[in-house]
Amino acid sequence: MxxxxxxxxxxxxxxxxxxxxxxxxxxxxxxxxxSPSALRTELASAFARELEEVGGKFLGILSPAEVTNRIVSLAGELGAETVALGQGVAIDMDAIGEALERADFRIVRTLPVADIERPAMRSRVAEAGLGIAEADFAIASTGTLAVVSNANRPASLTLLPPASLVIVQIDRVMLNLAAVLAEMGPSGIAANRMTLITGPSRTADIEKRIVLGVHGPKSLHVIVMWPRDD
Incomplete structure:
Protein backbone atom coordinates (compact mmCIF):
# COMPACT_ATOMS: atom_id res chain seq x y z
CA MET A 1 0.00 0.00 0.00
CA SER A 35 -5.94 12.82 -9.03
CA PRO A 36 -8.86 10.38 -9.38
CA SER A 37 -7.03 7.99 -7.03
CA ALA A 38 -6.85 10.68 -4.35
CA LEU A 39 -10.56 11.41 -4.71
CA ARG A 40 -11.40 7.72 -4.36
CA THR A 41 -9.21 7.49 -1.29
CA GLU A 42 -10.93 10.48 0.30
CA LEU A 43 -14.37 8.98 -0.33
CA ALA A 44 -13.25 5.65 1.13
CA SER A 45 -11.87 7.41 4.21
CA ALA A 46 -15.14 9.31 4.70
CA PHE A 47 -17.07 6.05 4.32
CA ALA A 48 -14.85 4.36 6.92
CA ARG A 49 -15.43 7.16 9.44
CA GLU A 50 -19.20 7.03 9.02
CA LEU A 51 -19.23 3.22 9.15
CA GLU A 52 -17.42 3.23 12.49
CA GLU A 53 -19.86 5.87 13.80
CA VAL A 54 -22.82 3.51 13.22
CA GLY A 55 -21.09 0.52 14.84
CA GLY A 56 -19.53 -1.14 11.80
CA LYS A 57 -15.92 -2.32 11.69
CA PHE A 58 -13.70 -1.09 8.86
CA LEU A 59 -10.97 -3.61 8.02
CA GLY A 60 -9.03 -1.38 5.65
CA ILE A 61 -8.33 -0.63 2.00
CA LEU A 62 -6.71 -3.84 0.82
CA SER A 63 -5.30 -5.36 -2.34
CA PRO A 64 -6.98 -8.50 -3.75
CA ALA A 65 -4.28 -10.75 -2.25
CA GLU A 66 -4.62 -9.07 1.14
CA VAL A 67 -8.41 -9.43 1.03
CA THR A 68 -8.28 -13.23 0.89
CA ASN A 69 -5.82 -13.50 3.78
CA ARG A 70 -7.81 -11.04 5.89
CA ILE A 71 -11.06 -12.96 5.33
CA VAL A 72 -9.50 -16.22 6.48
CA SER A 73 -8.14 -14.45 9.56
CA LEU A 74 -11.51 -12.85 10.32
CA ALA A 75 -13.36 -16.17 10.08
CA GLY A 76 -10.93 -17.59 12.63
CA GLU A 77 -11.26 -14.56 14.94
CA LEU A 78 -15.05 -14.93 14.89
CA GLY A 79 -14.93 -18.68 15.48
CA ALA A 80 -17.09 -19.20 12.40
CA GLU A 81 -16.81 -22.89 11.57
CA THR A 82 -19.13 -22.42 8.56
CA VAL A 83 -19.01 -19.50 6.12
CA ALA A 84 -21.75 -18.62 3.61
CA LEU A 85 -20.88 -16.74 0.45
CA GLY A 86 -22.46 -15.95 -2.88
CA GLN A 87 -21.15 -14.78 -6.23
CA GLY A 88 -19.47 -11.39 -6.40
CA VAL A 89 -20.02 -8.39 -8.62
CA ALA A 90 -16.37 -8.24 -9.70
CA ILE A 91 -14.58 -10.22 -6.98
CA ASP A 92 -13.66 -13.89 -7.45
CA MET A 93 -15.64 -15.39 -4.57
CA ASP A 94 -14.72 -18.92 -5.67
CA ALA A 95 -11.06 -18.21 -4.89
CA ILE A 96 -12.05 -16.88 -1.47
CA GLY A 97 -14.15 -19.99 -0.83
CA GLU A 98 -11.25 -22.26 -1.81
CA ALA A 99 -8.90 -20.41 0.56
CA LEU A 100 -11.40 -20.83 3.39
CA GLU A 101 -11.77 -24.54 2.63
CA ARG A 102 -7.97 -24.98 2.73
CA ALA A 103 -8.12 -23.41 6.20
CA ASP A 104 -10.69 -26.08 7.23
CA PHE A 105 -13.81 -23.90 7.19
CA ARG A 106 -17.04 -25.38 5.85
CA ILE A 107 -18.53 -23.41 2.96
CA VAL A 108 -22.15 -22.77 2.04
CA ARG A 109 -22.32 -21.44 -1.53
CA THR A 110 -25.57 -19.75 -2.51
CA LEU A 111 -26.70 -20.88 -5.94
CA PRO A 112 -29.94 -20.48 -7.90
CA VAL A 113 -32.37 -23.11 -6.62
CA ALA A 114 -35.99 -24.05 -7.26
CA ASP A 115 -38.62 -22.37 -5.11
CA ILE A 116 -39.19 -25.56 -3.15
CA GLU A 117 -35.49 -25.68 -2.16
CA ARG A 118 -35.17 -22.07 -1.01
CA PRO A 119 -36.17 -22.67 2.63
CA ALA A 120 -33.42 -25.31 2.94
CA MET A 121 -30.87 -22.92 1.41
CA ARG A 122 -31.90 -20.12 3.78
CA SER A 123 -31.57 -22.52 6.70
CA ARG A 124 -28.00 -23.43 5.72
CA VAL A 125 -27.10 -19.76 5.37
CA ALA A 126 -28.64 -18.98 8.77
CA GLU A 127 -26.53 -21.70 10.41
CA ALA A 128 -23.27 -20.17 9.11
CA GLY A 129 -21.23 -18.13 11.57
CA LEU A 130 -20.23 -15.61 8.90
CA GLY A 131 -21.90 -14.41 5.70
CA ILE A 132 -19.81 -12.80 2.95
CA ALA A 133 -21.21 -10.64 0.16
CA GLU A 134 -19.92 -8.04 -2.27
CA ALA A 135 -21.72 -4.69 -2.22
CA ASP A 136 -22.66 -2.99 -5.44
CA PHE A 137 -21.97 0.42 -3.86
CA ALA A 138 -20.91 2.11 -0.64
CA ILE A 139 -22.19 5.54 0.42
CA ALA A 140 -19.54 7.77 1.95
CA SER A 141 -21.87 10.33 3.55
CA THR A 142 -23.67 7.77 5.75
CA GLY A 143 -21.41 4.70 5.94
CA THR A 144 -24.11 2.72 4.13
CA LEU A 145 -23.71 -0.33 1.85
CA ALA A 146 -26.01 -0.93 -1.11
CA VAL A 147 -26.35 -4.60 -2.07
CA VAL A 148 -28.45 -5.74 -5.02
CA SER A 149 -29.94 -9.18 -4.36
CA ASN A 150 -30.34 -11.95 -6.93
CA ALA A 151 -30.35 -15.75 -7.06
CA ASN A 152 -26.55 -15.89 -6.77
CA ARG A 153 -26.44 -13.29 -3.99
CA PRO A 154 -29.63 -13.63 -1.94
CA ALA A 155 -30.48 -11.08 0.74
CA SER A 156 -30.14 -13.85 3.33
CA LEU A 157 -26.33 -13.56 3.06
CA THR A 158 -26.36 -10.15 4.75
CA LEU A 159 -29.40 -10.76 6.98
CA LEU A 160 -29.21 -14.21 8.59
CA PRO A 161 -25.65 -15.07 9.79
CA PRO A 162 -24.70 -13.46 13.12
CA ALA A 163 -21.64 -11.80 11.54
CA SER A 164 -21.57 -10.15 8.13
CA LEU A 165 -18.57 -9.25 5.96
CA VAL A 166 -19.17 -7.01 2.97
CA ILE A 167 -16.53 -6.20 0.35
CA VAL A 168 -16.78 -3.22 -1.99
CA GLN A 169 -14.55 -2.03 -4.82
CA ILE A 170 -13.04 1.40 -4.12
CA ASP A 171 -14.36 2.84 -7.38
CA ARG A 172 -17.89 1.93 -6.23
CA VAL A 173 -17.72 4.17 -3.16
CA MET A 174 -20.11 7.04 -3.96
CA LEU A 175 -20.62 10.37 -2.24
CA ASN A 176 -24.31 9.89 -1.40
CA LEU A 177 -27.46 7.90 -2.20
CA ALA A 178 -28.33 10.23 -5.08
CA ALA A 179 -25.04 9.31 -6.77
CA VAL A 180 -25.81 5.60 -6.35
CA LEU A 181 -29.27 5.98 -7.87
CA ALA A 182 -27.86 8.01 -10.75
CA GLU A 183 -25.26 5.29 -11.39
CA MET A 184 -27.93 2.57 -11.43
CA GLY A 185 -30.29 4.54 -13.63
CA PRO A 186 -34.10 4.20 -13.76
CA SER A 187 -34.03 0.81 -15.47
CA GLY A 188 -31.55 -0.63 -12.97
CA ILE A 189 -33.59 0.63 -10.03
CA ALA A 190 -36.81 -0.80 -11.46
CA ALA A 191 -35.30 -4.19 -12.29
CA ASN A 192 -33.47 -4.91 -9.03
CA ARG A 193 -34.10 -5.24 -5.32
CA MET A 194 -31.52 -3.29 -3.36
CA THR A 195 -30.80 -3.61 0.36
CA LEU A 196 -29.32 -0.61 2.19
CA ILE A 197 -27.20 -1.62 5.20
CA THR A 198 -26.13 0.99 7.75
CA GLY A 199 -24.25 -0.70 10.57
CA PRO A 200 -25.15 -3.94 12.38
CA SER A 201 -28.74 -4.74 13.30
CA ARG A 202 -29.88 -2.72 16.30
CA THR A 203 -33.20 -2.61 18.13
CA ALA A 204 -34.36 -0.66 21.18
CA ASP A 205 -36.24 -2.62 23.84
CA ILE A 206 -39.10 -1.26 25.95
CA GLU A 207 -36.59 0.48 28.24
CA LYS A 208 -34.91 2.10 25.21
CA ARG A 209 -31.76 0.04 25.56
CA ILE A 210 -30.06 -0.77 22.25
CA VAL A 211 -29.79 -4.49 21.53
CA LEU A 212 -27.63 -5.73 18.64
CA GLY A 213 -28.38 -8.66 16.37
CA VAL A 214 -32.13 -9.13 16.92
CA HIS A 215 -33.23 -8.64 13.30
CA GLY A 216 -29.94 -9.15 11.50
CA PRO A 217 -26.17 -9.53 11.99
CA LYS A 218 -24.76 -8.55 15.36
CA SER A 219 -21.51 -7.41 13.74
CA LEU A 220 -20.77 -5.85 10.37
CA HIS A 221 -17.24 -5.86 8.90
CA VAL A 222 -16.29 -4.06 5.68
CA ILE A 223 -13.30 -4.27 3.37
CA VAL A 224 -12.66 -1.78 0.56
CA MET A 225 -10.71 -3.42 -2.24
CA TRP A 226 -8.08 -1.49 -4.18
CA PRO A 227 -8.00 -2.52 -7.88
CA ARG A 228 -5.19 -4.65 -9.28
CA ASP A 229 -4.04 -2.10 -11.87
CA ASP A 230 -3.48 0.85 -9.51
Whole structure:
Protein backbone atom coordinates (compact mmCIF):
# COMPACT_ATOMS: atom_id res chain seq x y z
CA MET A 1 0.00 0.00 0.00
CA UNK A 2 3.03 2.29 -0.37
CA UNK A 3 1.40 3.86 -3.41
CA UNK A 4 -1.63 4.82 -1.33
CA UNK A 5 0.55 6.65 1.21
CA UNK A 6 2.27 8.51 -1.64
CA UNK A 7 -1.12 9.66 -2.93
CA UNK A 8 -2.19 10.93 0.49
CA UNK A 9 1.14 12.73 0.95
CA UNK A 10 0.86 14.41 -2.45
CA UNK A 11 -2.64 15.64 -1.62
CA UNK A 12 -1.43 17.10 1.70
CA UNK A 13 1.45 18.86 -0.09
CA UNK A 14 -0.92 20.27 -2.69
CA UNK A 15 -3.32 21.53 -0.01
CA UNK A 16 -0.43 23.11 1.89
CA UNK A 17 0.69 24.97 -1.24
CA UNK A 18 -2.85 26.21 -1.74
CA UNK A 19 -2.99 27.53 1.83
CA UNK A 20 0.26 29.47 1.38
CA UNK A 21 -0.97 31.04 -1.84
CA UNK A 22 -4.18 32.07 -0.07
CA UNK A 23 -2.16 34.54 2.06
CA UNK A 24 -2.65 37.02 -0.82
CA UNK A 25 -6.45 37.33 -1.12
CA UNK A 26 -6.17 39.67 -4.05
CA UNK A 27 -4.47 37.03 -6.15
CA UNK A 28 -6.46 34.65 -8.31
CA UNK A 29 -5.99 31.14 -6.90
CA UNK A 30 -6.16 28.26 -9.37
CA UNK A 31 -7.95 25.10 -8.22
CA UNK A 32 -5.57 22.47 -6.88
CA UNK A 33 -5.66 19.47 -9.25
CA UNK A 34 -6.50 16.23 -7.45
CA SER A 35 -5.94 12.82 -9.03
CA PRO A 36 -8.86 10.38 -9.38
CA SER A 37 -7.03 7.99 -7.03
CA ALA A 38 -6.85 10.68 -4.35
CA LEU A 39 -10.56 11.41 -4.71
CA ARG A 40 -11.40 7.72 -4.36
CA THR A 41 -9.21 7.49 -1.29
CA GLU A 42 -10.93 10.48 0.30
CA LEU A 43 -14.37 8.98 -0.33
CA ALA A 44 -13.25 5.65 1.13
CA SER A 45 -11.87 7.41 4.21
CA ALA A 46 -15.14 9.31 4.70
CA PHE A 47 -17.07 6.05 4.32
CA ALA A 48 -14.85 4.36 6.92
CA ARG A 49 -15.43 7.16 9.44
CA GLU A 50 -19.20 7.03 9.02
CA LEU A 51 -19.23 3.22 9.15
CA GLU A 52 -17.42 3.23 12.49
CA GLU A 53 -19.86 5.87 13.80
CA VAL A 54 -22.82 3.51 13.22
CA GLY A 55 -21.09 0.52 14.84
CA GLY A 56 -19.53 -1.14 11.80
CA LYS A 57 -15.92 -2.32 11.69
CA PHE A 58 -13.70 -1.09 8.86
CA LEU A 59 -10.97 -3.61 8.02
CA GLY A 60 -9.03 -1.38 5.65
CA ILE A 61 -8.33 -0.63 2.00
CA LEU A 62 -6.71 -3.84 0.82
CA SER A 63 -5.30 -5.36 -2.34
CA PRO A 64 -6.98 -8.50 -3.75
CA ALA A 65 -4.28 -10.75 -2.25
CA GLU A 66 -4.62 -9.07 1.14
CA VAL A 67 -8.41 -9.43 1.03
CA THR A 68 -8.28 -13.23 0.89
CA ASN A 69 -5.82 -13.50 3.78
CA ARG A 70 -7.81 -11.04 5.89
CA ILE A 71 -11.06 -12.96 5.33
CA VAL A 72 -9.50 -16.22 6.48
CA SER A 73 -8.14 -14.45 9.56
CA LEU A 74 -11.51 -12.85 10.32
CA ALA A 75 -13.36 -16.17 10.08
CA GLY A 76 -10.93 -17.59 12.63
CA GLU A 77 -11.26 -14.56 14.94
CA LEU A 78 -15.05 -14.93 14.89
CA GLY A 79 -14.93 -18.68 15.48
CA ALA A 80 -17.09 -19.20 12.40
CA GLU A 81 -16.81 -22.89 11.57
CA THR A 82 -19.13 -22.42 8.56
CA VAL A 83 -19.01 -19.50 6.12
CA ALA A 84 -21.75 -18.62 3.61
CA LEU A 85 -20.88 -16.74 0.45
CA GLY A 86 -22.46 -15.95 -2.88
CA GLN A 87 -21.15 -14.78 -6.23
CA GLY A 88 -19.47 -11.39 -6.40
CA VAL A 89 -20.02 -8.39 -8.62
CA ALA A 90 -16.37 -8.24 -9.70
CA ILE A 91 -14.58 -10.22 -6.98
CA ASP A 92 -13.66 -13.89 -7.45
CA MET A 93 -15.64 -15.39 -4.57
CA ASP A 94 -14.72 -18.92 -5.67
CA ALA A 95 -11.06 -18.21 -4.89
CA ILE A 96 -12.05 -16.88 -1.47
CA GLY A 97 -14.15 -19.99 -0.83
CA GLU A 98 -11.25 -22.26 -1.81
CA ALA A 99 -8.90 -20.41 0.56
CA LEU A 100 -11.40 -20.83 3.39
CA GLU A 101 -11.77 -24.54 2.63
CA ARG A 102 -7.97 -24.98 2.73
CA ALA A 103 -8.12 -23.41 6.20
CA ASP A 104 -10.69 -26.08 7.23
CA PHE A 105 -13.81 -23.90 7.19
CA ARG A 106 -17.04 -25.38 5.85
CA ILE A 107 -18.53 -23.41 2.96
CA VAL A 108 -22.15 -22.77 2.04
CA ARG A 109 -22.32 -21.44 -1.53
CA THR A 110 -25.57 -19.75 -2.51
CA LEU A 111 -26.70 -20.88 -5.94
CA PRO A 112 -29.94 -20.48 -7.90
CA VAL A 113 -32.37 -23.11 -6.62
CA ALA A 114 -35.99 -24.05 -7.26
CA ASP A 115 -38.62 -22.37 -5.11
CA ILE A 116 -39.19 -25.56 -3.15
CA GLU A 117 -35.49 -25.68 -2.16
CA ARG A 118 -35.17 -22.07 -1.01
CA PRO A 119 -36.17 -22.67 2.63
CA ALA A 120 -33.42 -25.31 2.94
CA MET A 121 -30.87 -22.92 1.41
CA ARG A 122 -31.90 -20.12 3.78
CA SER A 123 -31.57 -22.52 6.70
CA ARG A 124 -28.00 -23.43 5.72
CA VAL A 125 -27.10 -19.76 5.37
CA ALA A 126 -28.64 -18.98 8.77
CA GLU A 127 -26.53 -21.70 10.41
CA ALA A 128 -23.27 -20.17 9.11
CA GLY A 129 -21.23 -18.13 11.57
CA LEU A 130 -20.23 -15.61 8.90
CA GLY A 131 -21.90 -14.41 5.70
CA ILE A 132 -19.81 -12.80 2.95
CA ALA A 133 -21.21 -10.64 0.16
CA GLU A 134 -19.92 -8.04 -2.27
CA ALA A 135 -21.72 -4.69 -2.22
CA ASP A 136 -22.66 -2.99 -5.44
CA PHE A 137 -21.97 0.42 -3.86
CA ALA A 138 -20.91 2.11 -0.64
CA ILE A 139 -22.19 5.54 0.42
CA ALA A 140 -19.54 7.77 1.95
CA SER A 141 -21.87 10.33 3.55
CA THR A 142 -23.67 7.77 5.75
CA GLY A 143 -21.41 4.70 5.94
CA THR A 144 -24.11 2.72 4.13
CA LEU A 145 -23.71 -0.33 1.85
CA ALA A 146 -26.01 -0.93 -1.11
CA VAL A 147 -26.35 -4.60 -2.07
CA VAL A 148 -28.45 -5.74 -5.02
CA SER A 149 -29.94 -9.18 -4.36
CA ASN A 150 -30.34 -11.95 -6.93
CA ALA A 151 -30.35 -15.75 -7.06
CA ASN A 152 -26.55 -15.89 -6.77
CA ARG A 153 -26.44 -13.29 -3.99
CA PRO A 154 -29.63 -13.63 -1.94
CA ALA A 155 -30.48 -11.08 0.74
CA SER A 156 -30.14 -13.85 3.33
CA LEU A 157 -26.33 -13.56 3.06
CA THR A 158 -26.36 -10.15 4.75
CA LEU A 159 -29.40 -10.76 6.98
CA LEU A 160 -29.21 -14.21 8.59
CA PRO A 161 -25.65 -15.07 9.79
CA PRO A 162 -24.70 -13.46 13.12
CA ALA A 163 -21.64 -11.80 11.54
CA SER A 164 -21.57 -10.15 8.13
CA LEU A 165 -18.57 -9.25 5.96
CA VAL A 166 -19.17 -7.01 2.97
CA ILE A 167 -16.53 -6.20 0.35
CA VAL A 168 -16.78 -3.22 -1.99
CA GLN A 169 -14.55 -2.03 -4.82
CA ILE A 170 -13.04 1.40 -4.12
CA ASP A 171 -14.36 2.84 -7.38
CA ARG A 172 -17.89 1.93 -6.23
CA VAL A 173 -17.72 4.17 -3.16
CA MET A 174 -20.11 7.04 -3.96
CA LEU A 175 -20.62 10.37 -2.24
CA ASN A 176 -24.31 9.89 -1.40
CA LEU A 177 -27.46 7.90 -2.20
CA ALA A 178 -28.33 10.23 -5.08
CA ALA A 179 -25.04 9.31 -6.77
CA VAL A 180 -25.81 5.60 -6.35
CA LEU A 181 -29.27 5.98 -7.87
CA ALA A 182 -27.86 8.01 -10.75
CA GLU A 183 -25.26 5.29 -11.39
CA MET A 184 -27.93 2.57 -11.43
CA GLY A 185 -30.29 4.54 -13.63
CA PRO A 186 -34.10 4.20 -13.76
CA SER A 187 -34.03 0.81 -15.47
CA GLY A 188 -31.55 -0.63 -12.97
CA ILE A 189 -33.59 0.63 -10.03
CA ALA A 190 -36.81 -0.80 -11.46
CA ALA A 191 -35.30 -4.19 -12.29
CA ASN A 192 -33.47 -4.91 -9.03
CA ARG A 193 -34.10 -5.24 -5.32
CA MET A 194 -31.52 -3.29 -3.36
CA THR A 195 -30.80 -3.61 0.36
CA LEU A 196 -29.32 -0.61 2.19
CA ILE A 197 -27.20 -1.62 5.20
CA THR A 198 -26.13 0.99 7.75
CA GLY A 199 -24.25 -0.70 10.57
CA PRO A 200 -25.15 -3.94 12.38
CA SER A 201 -28.74 -4.74 13.30
CA ARG A 202 -29.88 -2.72 16.30
CA THR A 203 -33.20 -2.61 18.13
CA ALA A 204 -34.36 -0.66 21.18
CA ASP A 205 -36.24 -2.62 23.84
CA ILE A 206 -39.10 -1.26 25.95
CA GLU A 207 -36.59 0.48 28.24
CA LYS A 208 -34.91 2.10 25.21
CA ARG A 209 -31.76 0.04 25.56
CA ILE A 210 -30.06 -0.77 22.25
CA VAL A 211 -29.79 -4.49 21.53
CA LEU A 212 -27.63 -5.73 18.64
CA GLY A 213 -28.38 -8.66 16.37
CA VAL A 214 -32.13 -9.13 16.92
CA HIS A 215 -33.23 -8.64 13.30
CA GLY A 216 -29.94 -9.15 11.50
CA PRO A 217 -26.17 -9.53 11.99
CA LYS A 218 -24.76 -8.55 15.36
CA SER A 219 -21.51 -7.41 13.74
CA LEU A 220 -20.77 -5.85 10.37
CA HIS A 221 -17.24 -5.86 8.90
CA VAL A 222 -16.29 -4.06 5.68
CA ILE A 223 -13.30 -4.27 3.37
CA VAL A 224 -12.66 -1.78 0.56
CA MET A 225 -10.71 -3.42 -2.24
CA TRP A 226 -8.08 -1.49 -4.18
CA PRO A 227 -8.00 -2.52 -7.88
CA ARG A 228 -5.19 -4.65 -9.28
CA ASP A 229 -4.04 -2.10 -11.87
CA ASP A 230 -3.48 0.85 -9.51
Missing amino acids: AELHKIIASVKDALGTGARNNSHPADTIAAVPV
